[in-house]
Amino acid sequence: MASHNESIIREPLMTGKDITYAKITNDILLPVENKPNKAWWIGFTVSSLGALLWVVSISYTFWFGLGAWGLNKTVGWAWDITGFVWWVGIGHAGTLISAVLLIFRQNWRNSINRSAEAMTIFAVICAATYIVAHMGRPWLFYFTLPLPNQYGSLWVNWNSALMMDVFAISTYFSVSLLFWYTGLLPDIASIRDRATGLRRRIYSILSFGWTGSLKTWQRFETVSLILAGISTPLVLSVHTIVSFDFATSLVPGWHTTIFPPYFVAGAIFSGFAMVQTLLLVTRKVLGLENYITMFHVESMNKIILLTGSIVGVAYITEFFIAWYSGVEYEQYAFINRATGPYWWAYWSMMSCNVISPQLFWSKTLRTSIKFSWFLSIIVNIGMWFERFVIIVTSLHRDYIPSSWAMFYPTWVDVSVFIGSIGLFFTMFLLFVRVLPSVAIAEVKLLLKTSSEQAKKKLINENHLDPAEVEYYKESLTKFDSIDTADYEKV
Amino acid sequence: MSKTKIILGLFDDPDDMMKGIDNLQKNSIPIYDIYTPMPIHGIEDKMGVKDSRLGYAAFCFGCLGITVITSILYYTLVYDWPMNVGGKPSFAMPNFIPFMFEWTILFTAFGMTITFFAATHLFPGRAPRVMDLRATDDRFVIAVNAKGNIPHEDITNLLKQAGAVEVKHNERKYVSYE
Numbered sequence: 155m156a157s158h159n160e161s162i163i164r165e166p167l168m169t170g171k172d173i174t175y176a177k178i179t180n181d182i183l184l185p186v187e188n189k190p191n192k193a194w195w196i197g198f199t200v201s202s203l204g205a206l207l208w209v210v211s212i213s214y215t216f217w218f219g220l221g222a223w224g225l226n227k228t229v230g231w232a233w234d235i236t237g238f239v240w241w242v243g244i245g246h247a248g249t250l251i252s253a254v255l256l257i258f259r260q261n262w263r264n265s266i267n268r269s270a271e272a273m274t275i276f277a278v279i280c281a282a283t284y285i286v287a288h289m290g291r292p293w294l295f296y297f298t299l300p301l302p303n304q305y306g307s308l309w310v311n312w313n314s315a316l317m318m319d320v321f322a323i324s325t326y327f328s329v330s331l332l333f334w335y336t337g338l339l340p341d342i343a344s345i346r347d348r349a350t351g352l353r354r355r356i357y358s359i360l361s362f363g364w365t366g367s368l369k370t371w372q373r374f375e376t377v378s379l380i381l382a383g384i385s386t387p388l389v390l391s392v393h394t395i396v397s398f399d400f401a402t403s404l405v406p407g408w409h410t411t412i413f414p415p416y417f418v419a420g421a422i423f424s425g426f427a428m429v430q431t432l433l434l435v436t437r438k439v440l441g442l443e444n445y446i447t448m449f450h451v452e453s454m455n456k457i458i459l460l461t462g463s464i465v466g467v468a469y470i471t472e473f474f475i476a477w478y479s480g481v482e483y484e485q486y487a488f489i490n491r492a493t494g495p496y497w498w499a500y501w502s503m504m505s506c507n508v509i510s511p512q513l514f515w516s517k518t519l520r521t522s523i524k525f526s527w528f529l530s531i532i533v534n535i536g537m538w539f540e541r542f543v544i545i546v547t548s549l550h551r552d553y554i555p556s557s558w559a560m561f562y563p564t565w566v567d568v569s570v571f572i573g574s575i576g577l578f579f580t581m582f583l584l585f586v587r588v589l590p591s592v593a594i595a596e597v598k599l600l601l602k603t604s605s606e607q608a609k610k611k612l613i614n615e616n617h618l619d620p621a622e623v624e625y626y627k628e629s630l631t632k633f634d635s636i637d638t639a640d641y642e643k644v
Numbered sequence: 645m646s647k648t649k650i651i652l653g654l655f656d657d658p659d660d661m662m663k664g665i666d667n668l669q670k671n672s673i674p675i676y677d678i679y680t681p682m683p684i685h686g687i688e689d690k691m692g693v694k695d696s697r698l699g700y701a702a703f704c705f706g707c708l709g710i711t712v713i714t715s716i717l718y719y720t721l722v723y724d725w726p727m728n729v730g731g732k733p734s735f736a737m738p739n740f741i742p743f744m745f746e747w748t749i750l751f752t753a754f755g756m757t758i759t760f761f762a763a764t765h766l767f768p769g770r771a772p773r774v775m776d777l778r779a780t781d782d783r784f785v786i787a788v789n790a791k792g793n794i795p796h797e798d799i800t801n802l803l804k805q806a807g808a809v810e811v812k813h814n815e816r817k818y819v820s821y822e
Contacts, residue, residue: 175656175681175782300720309720313729318742325746329753336757339766340780344681347777362761363770366780368693370764371683376696377760381753384702388749395742595682602658 204576
C-alpha cells in the first residue's frame with residue numbers, strides 16, 4: 155500500500171506543518187501561476203545581457219572565422235574545448251540524480267530531479283554550441299553524419315573518437331530531453347487543470363492530453379524505470395567518450411588509460427556543484443525550503459566530497475604513473491603542469507578541487523547554506539581549470555622547443571565563455587517561470603511516508619523506541635526549515 | 645430514467661480510495677477507471693491490470709538499433725569504402741562498440757516512449773479527457789459507469805462509507821474543454 159510507515163531514524167524528506175496534497179501543488183506552482191518577483195527580474199536581466207554577449211561573440215566568430223580566438227599553431231584547442239567539456243560535465247549530475255538515484259530507490263531525488271534534469275539539458279545545449287562554433291565552418295556541421303555524398307560516397311571516419319562524441323552527445327541530449335519531458339507530463343496536466351483561457355490551451359497542448367488514469371500511470375512508471383536503466387550506462391559512456399577525445403591521442407598528458415573513470419567522477423563532481431549553485435538560490439527565491447531541505451543539501455555535499463576525493467586520487471595517480479612509466483615526455487608534461495608557466499592554473503585546480511572539498515568532512519560546514527554555496531562556486535571554478543590544465547598545458551610545449559607557445563585568450567574567447575553562462579541562466583530562469591521546478595507528482599508520494607508531519611504523527615502515537623526517537627530529534631537540529639521547539643514536548 | 649452517465653467518488657487520501665475500491669469490488673460493481681495525481685502502487689493488482697509489456701517493446705527497439713548501426717558501419721567502412729589504416733582490419737570492432745551502444749540506447753528510448761504515447765493515446769494537442777479537474781491536484785477519483793450499475797444511491801453510500809469526501813453524479817462523461 156502507498157503508506158506503510160518508514161523507519162523513524164530516517165530523516166524527513168519534506169518539512170513544514172499542515173502539508174496536504176493541495177498545498178504541495180500550490181507551493182510548487184506559485185512561481186508558475188504568479189507574476190515574477192524582483193529577484194527574478196534582476197537575475198533575468200543580468201543573464202539575458204550575458205546571453206546577448208554570447209550572441210554577439212558567436213556571430214563575430216562565425217563572421218570572421220576562428221582567427222577571432224586566441225588559438226595558435228601549437229595550442230590549437232583551448233577555451234572552446236575547455237568550455238565544452240566543462241558544460242557536458244555539469245550536465246551529468248542531472249542524469250545521475252534522475253536515473254542512478256531512481257534505480258537505487260533514493261527518494262530524496264524526487265524533489266531535486268526536475269530542476270537537475272533541466273540543468274542537464276541547458277548545459278548540454280551550451281556544450282553543443284561550443285562544438286558547432288569550433289568547427290570553423292559551422293554550416294557544414296552535417297559532414298559529421300554518414301550521409302551519401304558526391305565524393306564517392308566518402309563516409310565519415312567511424313574510427314575517430316570525435317565521431318563517437320557526435321553520437322554520444324546527440325544521443326545523450328535527446329534521451330535526456332525525452333526523459334525530462336515524459337516526467338513533466340503529469341505536472342503540466344496539473345497546471346492545465348488549474349488554468350483558464352489561453353494558458354489552458356497552451357498547457358493542454360503541452361500536456362499531450364494526460365489524465366492520470368490507472369493504466370497511464372502504470373505504463374509511465376515502466377517507461378521511467380527503463381529510461382533510468384538505459385540512461386545510467388549512457389551517462390557513464392558519454393563522459394568516457396568525451397575523455398576518448400584526449401585519451402586516444404598520442405599527446406603526453408592526454409594518452410592515459412585513467413581518463414574515462416577520472417572524467418566521469420569529475421563530471422559528477424562539477425555537476426553536483428552546479429546543482430548546489432542553482433538550487434540553494436532557487437529554494438530561497440521560490441520559497442521551496444520545505445521541499446529542498448537541509449537533508450538534500452547535505453546529501454549533495456557528501457557526493458561532492460566523495461567525487462572530489464576520487465578526482466584527487468586520479469590527479470595523484472597520473473603523477474605517479476608518469477614517474478613510474480619512465481617515459482621522459484610524459485614526466486616532463488606533468489612536471490611542466492605543476493611548475494611550468496601555467497603553474498597557477500594547476501594549483502588553482504588542485505586547491506579548488508582536491509583541498510577545499512575536504513572541508514565538507516565538517517558537519518557544521520556541510521550543513522551551512524552559505525558555505526555550501528560558496529564552495530559550489532569554488533568547485534565550478536576548479537573544474538574549469540582542470541579542463542584548461544589538461545588541454546592547454548599538455549599542448550603548449552610540444553616535441554620541438556622552437557614551437558613552444560603560450561595561449562592568450564582574446565575578448566571573443568572570454569565573451570563566448572561568459573556569454574554561455576548567461577545563456578544557461580537565461581534558460582534556467584525561463585524554465586522556473588513556465589514549468590514546475592519540482593516534480594509535483596513525485597513529491598506527493600513522499601507526503602504520507604517520509605514527511606516531517608507523518609513522522610511526528612508516528613512519534614505522537616507513542617509506539618516507537620524512545621532511543622530511536624531521540625536520535626531522530628537530534629537529526630532535525632540541522633534543518634533550517636524545522637522549529638525544534640515543537641519537539642520539546644513530544 | 646436518470647440522466648447520470650458517470651458516478652465519481654472523490655477521495656482526499658489514497659488509503660481511503662483503496663477502501664473504496666474494495667467496497668465496490670465486494671459488491672461486484674465494475675469500476676470504469678481510476679484517476680490519481682500520483683502513481684499509487686498496488687491498485688494494478690487490486691484491479692487485475694496486467695503488467696505493462698513496454699519492456700518487451702523496449703528490448704525489440706534496442707535490437708533494431710544495434711542492427712541498424714551495425715549494418716551502416718559494415719556497409720560504409722567495410723564493404724563500400726574500406727580504408728587501409730596501417731594495415732589493420734577494416735572491420736575494427738573495438739572502435740565500433742561506442743556507436744553500437746549509443747544507437748541501442750537511442751532506439752530503445754525513443755521506440756519505447758513513442759510506443760507508450762501511442763498505446764496511451766498521448767500526443768500534443770489531444771483534448772484531455774478529464775472527469776474531474778482536481779484529479780491532477782489533490783483528489784483520488786474512482787469512476788463508475790452509471791449505466792447498468794443501479795441503484796446509484798447504493799454506489800454513493802459504498803463510496804461514502806470508504807471515506808469519499810464527495811460523490812458526483814455527472815451527466816457528461818468528461819469535463820469539456822471546448
